[in-house]
Amino acid sequence: MKQIATFIVNEKRYELAIEPHMLLVEVLRDELGLTGTKQSCGIGNCGACTVLIDGKPVLSCLTLALTVEGKHITTIEALAQGTALHPIQKAFVEHGAIQCGFCTPGMILSAKALLDKNLNPTDREVKYALSGNLCRCTGYVKIIDAVLAAAEAMSKEANT
Amino acid sequence: MSQRLSVVGKRIIQPDAAAKATGAALYASDIMVPGTLIGKVVRSPYPHARITRIDKSKAENLSGVEAIITPEDTAQWQKFDRGMKDLPMIAGGYTVPPDEGVLNERARHFGDAIAAVAAINEHIAEEALELIEVEYEELPFIIDPEEAMKPGAPQISGFAKGNIGKHMSYAFPAGDVQKAFKEAECIVEGTFSTPKQEHCTAETAAAVARLDVNGRLTVWSQCQLPHLARREIAHIFNMPVHRVKIITPFIGGSFGQRGALCAEPICVALALKTGRPVKLVYSREENFIALESRTGFQYTLRMGFQKDGTLTAMDTYMLGRLGGYMGCGPMASAIGMIFGLGHYRCPNRSGEADMVMTNTPMSGAFRGFGNPAIMWGIEQLVDEAAEKLGMDPIEIRLKNIKKAGEIANMGLRLESTYLEECIKRGAEAIGWKEKWGKTKKGTIRRGVGVATMTHCSGAAPLYLDHSNAFIKLNEDGTADLVVHPAPVGQHIWGALSQIAAEELGIHAEDINIVTGDTDVTLFEYGSDASRSTYSVGNATLIAALQAKEQLLERAAGMLGVSAQELEINDRQIFSSTEPKKRISMADVCYDAIYNFKGECLNISGKCSWESKWNSPPTGAFFAEVEVNIETGRVRVIRFVTAMDCGKAINPMAVEGQLEGGIQQGIGYGLTEDYVINKDTGVVETDNYDSYKMPGMMDMPETQVIIIDEPDPKGPFGAKGVGEPGMVGVAPAIANAVYDAVKVRIRDLPITPEKLLNALELARN
Numbered sequence: 001m002k003q004i005a006t007f008i009v010n011e012k013r014y015e016l017a018i019e020p021h022m023l024l025v026e027v028l029r030d031e032l033g034l035t036g037t038k039q040s041c042g043i044g045n046c047g048a049c050t051v052l053i054d055g056k057p058v059l060s061c062l063t064l065a066l067t068v069e070g071k072h073i074t075t076i077e078a079l080a081q082g083t084a085l086h087p088i089q090k091a092f093v094e095h096g097a098i099q100c101g102f103c104t105p106g107m108i109l110s111a112k113a114l115l116d117k118n119l120n121p122t123d124r125e126v127k128y129a130l131s132g133n134l135c136r137c138t139g140y141v142k143i144i145d146a147v148l149a150a151a152e153a154m155s156k157e158a159n160t
Numbered sequence: 161m162s163q164r165l166s167v168v169g170k171r172i173i174q175p176d177a178a179a180k181a182t183g184a185a186l187y188a189s190d191i192m193v194p195g196t197l198i199g200k201v202v203r204s205p206y207p208h209a210r211i212t213r214i215d216k217s218k219a220e221n222l223s224g225v226e227a228i229i230t231p232e233d234t235a236q237w238q239k240f241d242r243g244m245k246d247l248p249m250i251a252g253g254y255t256v257p258p259d260e261g262v263l264n265e266r267a268r269h270f271g272d273a274i275a276a277v278a279a280i281n282e283h284i285a286e287e288a289l290e291l292i293e294v295e296y297e298e299l300p301f302i303i304d305p306e307e308a309m310k311p312g313a314p315q316i317s318g319f320a321k322g323n324i325g326k327h328m329s330y331a332f333p334a335g336d337v338q339k340a341f342k343e344a345e346c347i348v349e350g351t352f353s354t355p356k357q358e359h360c361t362a363e364t365a366a367a368v369a370r371l372d373v374n375g376r377l378t379v380w381s382q383c384q385l386p387h388l389a390r391r392e393i394a395h396i397f398n399m400p401v402h403r404v405k406i407i408t409p410f411i412g413g414s415f416g417q418r419g420a421l422c423a424e425p426i427c428v429a430l431a432l433k434t435g436r437p438v439k440l441v442y443s444r445e446e447n448f449i450a451l452e453s454r455t456g457f458q459y460t461l462r463m464g465f466q467k468d469g470t471l472t473a474m475d476t477y478m479l480g481r482l483g484g485y486m487g488c489g490p491m492a493s494a495i496g497m498i499f500g501l502g503h504y505r506c507p508n509r510s511g512e513a514d515m516v517m518t519n520t521p522m523s524g525a526f527r528g529f530g531n532p533a534i535m536w537g538i539e540q541l542v543d544e545a546a547e548k549l550g551m552d553p554i555e556i557r558l559k560n561i562k563k564a565g566e567i568a569n570m571g572l573r574l575e576s577t578y579l580e581e582c583i584k585r586g587a588e589a590i591g592w593k594e595k596w597g598k599t600k601k602g603t604i605r606r607g608v609g610v611a612t613m614t615h616c617s618g619a620a621p622l623y624l625d626h627s628n629a630f631i632k633l634n635e636d637g638t639a640d641l642v643v644h645p646a647p648v649g650q651h652i653w654g655a656l657s658q659i660a661a662e663e664l665g666i667h668a669e670d671i672n673i674v675t676g677d678t679d680v681t682l683f684e685y686g687s688d689a690s691r692s693t694y695s696v697g698n699a700t701l702i703a704a705l706q707a708k709e710q711l712l713e714r715a716a717g718m719l720g721v722s723a724q725e726l727e728i729n730d731r732q733i734f735s736s737t738e739p740k741k742r743i744s745m746a747d748v749c750y751d752a753i754y755n756f757k758g759e760c761l762n763i764s765g766k767c768s769w770e771s772k773w774n775s776p777p778t779g780a781f782f783a784e785v786e787v788n789i790e791t792g793r794v795r796v797i798r799f800v801t802a803m804d805c806g807k808a809i810n811p812m813a814v815e816g817q818l819e820g821g822i823q824q825g826i827g828y829g830l831t832e833d834y835v836i837n838k839d840t841g842v843v844e845t846d847n848y849d850s851y852k853m854p855g856m857m858d859m860p861e862t863q864v865i866i867i868d869e870p871d872p873k874g875p876f877g878a879k880g881v882g883e884p885g886m887v888g889v890a891p892a893i894a895n896a897v898y899d900a901v902k903v904r905i906r907d908l909p910i911t912p913e914k915l916l917n918a919l920e921l922a923r924n
């Protein structure tokens with residue numbers, strides 16, 4: 001039986017009637033049409049479905065939607081301001097860190113969770129923070145470059 | 161060829177990157193047409209079984225279920241070969257008998273499609289699957305290709321006598337191999353095996369099909385070969401081609417897997433049955449069992465050398481494991497032999513292969529298409545010969561690699577090769593002289609290894625390598641380029657924009673790529689065989705050249721000079737002799753379109769390009785590894801790829817291909833093994849918890865060296881670079897492991913278990 005639930009997605013409130021067994025990835029994609037969140041393995045191994053819950057990266061394919069009622073959910077759609085890309089998005093674009101692009105939203109959100117806490121990460125901290133996100137195209141090299149470049153850009157911005 | 165280039169060679173940002181970074185890019189699995197039903201497939205739990213009864217009544221009564229289809233329903237449609245190689249694409253007329261139905265009443269492998277359901281949402285579709293009752297009569301099955309060829313083995317297909325789907329002979333045999341081996345002063349030989357490897361595309365197979373009100377069928381398809389998909393879908397469903405429209409959305413990875421039809425046939429069948437749009441997205445598990453993955457091989461390989469290290473003879477016999485249907489698999493052996501046996505200068509060569517049908521999921525094309533499999537053996541044997549002859553692995557390779565002007569792997573003249581530079585620069589980057597061949601001690605031992613390879617730029621002369629490009633210039637001097645390579649992540653739109661812009665003297669961002677709709681695009685073979693930049697690029701270049709000729713002729717009239725003396729740069733047309741005589745491209749294009757003197761013309765160019773040539777990219781791969789002799793674990797700590805892929809149209813995109821190749825090659829070399837239970841026929845590795853593809857922490861420090869010398873035949877000197885990056889990775893790792901611990905693993909992947917056993921054997 002459907003239940004009414006309130007979700008705060010990208011700082012907007014949505015009251016939805018959903019089945020209790022619905023996963024967060026289903027609510028985002030099928031109910032709200034936010035298809036930037038991707039599903040790839042369905043068992044929490046690849047990170048493509050990563051979203052932020054209260055700023056922390058969470059696998060939306062393993063999260064029952066009702067458990068995040070009232071929490072702040074951030075999806076990839078929230079990062080750019082109009083056509084102005086978020087510094088992480090900009091870095092991914094400029095460093096060639098995107099090939100097929102299917103893992104990209106999850107990668108960027110994992111990177112955001114890291115950089116929101118630590119604007120000066122080491123190479124190893126970046127790898128560790130993004131190690132739950134699988135990519136089959138890039139060999140990760142340019143993704144790591146992009147995150148480090150974004151960190152630099154964001155910390156410059158923070159200091160000005 | 162030396163040209164001043166202003167767009168080609170630049171690290172431009174890809175036109176589609178921002179859409180992907182913001183989540184706006186739509187993939188097949190994101191498409192939602194109003195009224196769409198969700199499809200799901202019933203799959204066989206047995207490797208070989210006859211369906212004796214299907215009871216769909218309970219499922220049909222479930223609220224929200226719109227249709228259930230079984231083999232009985234799909235019998236009205238044509239059987240097909242999902243590799244689409246029944247099409248007249250291959251020189252020599254190699255055809256595959258259409259053998260697979262949309263659904264099949266005899267399951268030929270674990271995961272074969274038996275029935276399908278369309279329902280109003282995914283949960284109801286899944287519930288319906290559980291309610292469909294299928295009774296199976298289990299049949300004897302066969303997993304091992306050697307067993308499958310024995311008399312009395314269960315027969316899988318009506319046409320494959322003795323289960324041999326196809327016998328393939330090496331296409332360019334030469335000399336007298338038997339005599340050459342008798343005369344050889346050093347012979348090395350071995351039996352090698354390579355696994356089935358799954359593509360692990362980030363997006364699983366997905367399709368959306370909709371029957372339009374006018375009876376036309378629209379399919380959102382991930383196929384790498386969109387026009388072949390259109391023709392094949394029309395054929396399966398008894399439609400003329402013009403009633404089928406393929407839309408190519410963004411594709412979440414392919415690597416060859418989407419070179420075959422994937423979710424499309426069942427999705428279309430459900431749409432035709434219900435009259436409603438249907439979306440069918442495979443689960444990760446289905447992606448592992450219901451699609452083609454890399455062909456596994458066992459093969460013997462022999463190489464003969466003179467004392468001075470000159471290679472004189474090589475031969476191979478390859479046994480390849482096909483699945484329950486033929487698909488693209490047979491060509492993996494043909495192509496593997498062509499690339500492998502044709503890599504080094506060698507006067508005596510022969511090769512044969514049997515591609516054998518088994519009750520396993522299908523085998524087909526995966527990046528490199530047979531080349532990674534055969535180079536796995538060749539590059540290890542070359543090292544073994546070097547050791548026997550007291551030579552350095554670098555030295556023996558430099559002695560035998562082909563030079564420009566010799567006959568290349570595919571029987572054509574090698575117009576350019578910089579493999580020597582690749583080997584020398586790569587060796588320097590890895591520190592070969594300081595590191596190789598040193599005595600090792602301790603628990604963790606380091607070693608370095610090398611491997612080389614040659615690949616292709618496009619499919620000619622084996623396949624019909626046909627591409628089309630159409631370009632039209634707009635009234636403001638921008639251009640629309642109509643092409644249809646598959647956007648699988650290889651940055652092809654950017655590369656084609658650079659090629660067209662360079663020729664027209666405009667900027668890459670002045671080009672709009674019009675693509676992804678077979679109603680609009682001209683015929684395009686598609687994106688495989690490392691061909692898009694080379695072949696679609698050549699079509700684009702010539703179309704742009706035609707448009708440029710029209711443009712300059714108009715400009716010449718406007719400026720009162722001859723067209724021959726005109727040049728274009730930075731959107732300006734000017735006289736090379738009198739540079740003050742100039743006009744902007746926009747003014748010429750505007751005047752051509754809004755012309756009130758009776759001379760209207762939309763300046764345009766069109767090229768039907770058929771590649772007659774192939775410019776093989778060549779490359780050298782260097783691995784540095786650490787081997788723990790107590791745990792058997794191999795860790796790649798550094799990897800260097802040095803690639804001669806002609807002129808890099810966009811070096812950043814080329815690096816991305818090569819870096820990704822290293823990752824897939826490390827997976828192939830160390831961890832990726834597709835396990836089928838021999839007793840049950842069940843696939844045991846069907847997601848990332850059981851199948852290990854490399855993650856970020858598994859990657860070594862990498863270095864990519866692009867030689868960046870133009871080839872005479874490629875557009876602005878480019879060669880193909882999509883596939884080569886993974887070809888030599890695994891053998892370079894194997895040779896590095898040998899350097900570290902003096903044991904050889906010939907059976908991919910190099911697992912700790914195999915390595916510990918080999919170390920144990922070596923000690924005794």
